[in-house]
Amino acid sequence: MSRKPSADDWPLVAILEALKERGSEENRAGLARFGIDASNAFGVPMAVLRPFARQIGRSEDRALELWASGYHEARLLAILTIPPKALTDTQAWAWLADIQSWDLCDQLTNILAKRAGSEAMVGPLAEEEGEFLRRAAFALIAWRAVHAKTSPDTEFLGYFPLIKSGATDPRNFVWKAVHWALRQIGKRSASLHGPALQLANDLVSAPDKPSQRVGREAFRELDSAKVRGRLGLPDAP
Structure with missing residues (x-):
């Protein structure tokens, strides 16, 4: 051995x-x-x-x-x-504060998302001004949509106000994480798909260009035949 x-x-x-x-x-x-x-x-x-x-x-x-x-x-x-x-909350925050690249951010939030209670970090991270700290909030949402198998739909519906607010952030590594989070929520289940698709559509009609871009990117994937088929949903009319 x-x-x-x-x-x-x-x-x-x-x-x-x-x-x-x-x-x-x-x-x-x-x-x-x-x-x-x-x-x-x-x-x-x-x-x-x-x-x-x-x-x-x-x-x-x-x-x-x-x-x-x-x-x-x-x-x-x-x-x-x-x-x-x-990897306590204190240690995770210390490392997140050091991060200046999207791959480190995404790898760390991937690990965190597998841990019970990590949803408590989402709100505080979304309030941070730093580009990669804010990205971490939405990367954590996206990863939790994948890993938090037993979490109820209400958790992910509860992220919609954060996504709507975060969508106005024009910074490259933030807006990409915002539409990633919205897409992953919409692909998590058939019951979440409709609300996520509606939010994406609402963002397309928002007055600011960053939100419109987030909405277009999310809507394109969530409305695809591939995603609808995987969730057992009918094709878009």
């Missing part, structure tokens, strides 16, 4: 060296094309990081070291390898 990896097997310096070896200039350039600051990145894709995270195992102390290093992929590894109990 194989032994579980420990932090002693993979100290910080060894992990950073391994990331350097696994990175490439081509992948660093790819990060930049997708709007991610690659100045402190090795250029290691997630397809490589995920199995590497399983190889090095979980450790709270080492995850904190990885994050503190400031390297992009090291921070992704920190998210992937911190023990679930160690």
